[in-house]
Amino acid sequence: GxxxxxxxxxxxREGDSSVINCTYTDSSSTYLYWYKQEPGAGLQLxxxxxxxxxxxxxxxxxxxxxxxDKHLSLRIxxxxxxxxxxxFCALTKDGNNRKLIWGLGTSLAVNP
Amino acid sequence: xxxxSQNPRHKITKRGQNVTFRCDPxxxxxxxxxxRQTLGQGPEFLTYxxxxxxxxxxxxxxxxxxxxxxxxxFSTLEIQRTEQGDSAMYLCASSRAxxxxxxxxxxxxxxxxx
Numbered sequence: 001g002x003x004x005x006x007x008x009x010x011x012x013r014e015g016d017s018s019v020i021n022c023t024y025t026d027s028s029s030t031y032l033y034w035y036k037q038e039p040g041a042g043l044q045l046x047x048x049x050x051x052x053x054x055x056x057x058x059x060x061x062x063x064x065x066x067x068x069d070k071h072l073s074l075r076i077x078x079x080x081x082x083x084x085x086x087x088f089c090a091l092t093k094d095g096n097n098r099k100l101i102w103g104l105g106t107s108l109a110v111n112p
Numbered sequence: 113x114x115x116x117s118q119n120p121r122h123k124i125t126k127r128g129q130n131v132t133f134r135c136d137p138x139x140x141x142x143x144x145x146x147x148r149q150t151l152g153q154g155p156e157f158l159t160y161x162x163x164x165x166x167x168x169x170x171x172x173x174x175x176x177x178x179x180x181x182x183x184x185x186f187s188t189l190e191i192q193r194t195e196q197g198d199s200a201m202y203l204c205a206s207s208r209a210x211x212x213x214x215x216x217x218x219x220x221x222x223x224x225x226x
């Protein structure tokens with residue numbers, strides 16, 4: 001979507017870190033989410049960050065938020081082949097905590 | 113917690129036919145959402161319910177689309193007089209009103225209109 005932008009593809013080697021980036025336009029977004037979608041499957045919520053935070057860590061996942069630059073990133077440490085999927089950035093729009101606006105997704109390929 | 117379930121998982125229909133999809137949310141969740149996703153795109157918001165009330169509808173939702181949540185539990189999405197452009201994955205999500213209100217998604221219903 002035009003309000004949320006992500007690079008379309010990322011390729012990493014197994015064991016390396018992956019960093020997936022997302023930029024957005026709506027500075028009033030309250031919550032920002034990362035979802036994972038495997039082929040033929042639904043969307044799995046990975047993590048979220050509240051807009052007054054700048055970092056959140058959850059096991060192998062680290063979310064960084066730069067509100068000034070409207071930039072969100074997801075770092076996956078020690079990337080595994082099972083992490084291969086499409087990763088979507090989603091955020092609430094106009095302070096509305098209900099409707100999510102989505103990026104087009106970043107397809108992560110993990111090579112052995 | 114059995115998660116969000118959707119039925120059917122796949123539906124093939126001929127243009128002009130009506131189809132209905134069902135979504136069963138996580139039991140304690142009072143908010144329910146419908147999204148549509150086409151290949152290579154992120155999900156697009158269609159509509160959402162709080163309990164049985166439909167509180168917002170996207171302009172994407174033409175008059176041929178109707179959604180209900182009669183008792184504030186499961187929801188149905190009906191598409192009348194289907195068109196080939198309706199072919200997509202229809203996703204349902206639910207959340208509990210509160211702080212983060214994280215939305216949990218079902219597996220989706222893939223619709224193919226021939």
